[in-house]
Amino acid sequence: MRALLRGWDPIGVFSIPGPAPPDEYDCLIDPLVERLDRGDGADDLIRYLTQRLHDHFGLSADPDKLRQFVGRALEWRAGGTLL
Template identity: 40%
Template sequence: MRSEHRAVENGLRRLLNAWDPIGVADEVPDEYDCMHAPLLRRLRDGADRAEIAAFLRHELVDHFGLAPGPSGPEETAARLVTWWTATGGGAARG
């Protein structure tokens, strides 16, 4: 169970670092880890792409102080939901 949880965390980190809205993932690979728990909670609760995109947009504006690009949160939300579905809905619950 522990390795499954680690795999989920690593997958989420990889996706958020690929998005890298503030451009620091190469130097600070855990910069977006603050979004892990809220994102996983939403994904486990069945959030759709629009809900995930709204969360990402909120984090960009309120947490990181950035204006979101025109499609950044939506594209990333789509990737996150697709990834979550491919993991079997997060087999590493708990």
């Protein structure tokens, strides 16, 4: 999940030259995995992430990139592969 979040990089911290904190999105890992485990769908995950990004990071996500990330997260959970 950490690799998926870093790949999405909703606040753009990994696109800035120089080292980025490897745990930047760790605050999202457990809540996302819990939601995936209980079977939340794409719309629920999008609502959660939209609110969380706003409340925690003070930013809004690109809707297309958010939907792509949620699709990858759902695929990751369906495959059962832990990163």
